[in-house]
Amino acid sequence: MADDLIKSGALASRTGVSIRTLHHYDKIGLLTPHRSPSGHRLYDRRQVVRLQQIVSLRQIGLSLDEIRKALNRSEHNARRIIELHIARLKQRIEVQQDLCRRLEVIAARPELASIEEIIKTIEVMTMFEKYYTKEQLETLRKRAAELGEDHIHEVAAEWPKLIAEVRGELQRGTDPKDPRMQALAKRWNELVHEFTGGDPGITESLNNFYRGEPQFAAQQSLDGQIFDYVRKALRES
Known part of the structure; x- marks a missing residue:
């Protein structure tokens, strides 16, 4: 039996899930390992x-509490969870493949592309524009020019x-009032301001974008719980 057991360090190294995260999952009862006589997980x-x-389940946007509830339900067996993950990945891939197909058609014979084909391609490319006015x-665009490409890349990387x-x-479970979370929330607000320039209309459009495009939010590991927490x-600052 001992040969079939993996220590937390080896599991973290092989899966990319940090030891700290594994310990946290153990602490909250989400993933409870065995213990060796010396106390190792x-x-x-x-x-x-x-x-x-x-x-x-994390990658398709569920919170830890939602994951616990899902795993405790009998219908969410291993196969079902994998199927859910595959379905979400296929949705993302389909959007990208659709755009590739449309661009390939236009690139091959640009002079023969129909107006409808071009419009559909623009529609896929301009999902962002559904949520912003022309003025916004x-x-x-002007703000991006002012900030410069290098600065935009720095913000995107952060x-x-x-x-x-x-x-x-x-x-x-850190309290939103905790200094650590207060510092993170302050920086979050600063980065949002980098994008919106403090314009309340653009800020509202940004919020609508994330509410209306959950797949895009999930790709960035964002969900309702994160937004509510920030x-x-x-509000406590």
Whole structure:
């Protein structure tokens, strides 16, 4: 039996799930490993399968509380969770493949592309524009020119790290008033301001965009719980 058990360090190294995250899952009762006589966490095949389920459900946007409830329901077996993850991935792939097909058609014979084909291609490419007025888009273009490409890339690179830190505090149950979360919420607000320039109309359009395009939000590991958590922290500031 011992040969089939994996220590938390080895599991973290092989899966990319940090030791800190594994310990947190253990602490909240989401993934409870065996214990060696010396107190080390040890994972068997059943627990590794459960970890895969947790990772899959996280990637389709569920919170840890939602994952716990899902895993406790009999209909959410291993096969069903994998099917849910596959379905979400296929949705994302289909959008990209559709755009590729449309662009390939136009690129091959641009002079023969019908108006309808071109319109459909623009529709796929301009999902963003469904949520912003022409005036707002023009304001955003001007702001992008003012900020410069290098700065925009720096901000874009910072977002994934910030989102991961906020999610970590949420998972640990950190009070929104806590100084750590207050600092993260302040930086979140600053990065949003970098995009909106403080324009309330653009801010509202941005919120509508994320509400209306959950697939896009999920790709960035964003969900309603994250947004609510940040809002609570900002209200406490």
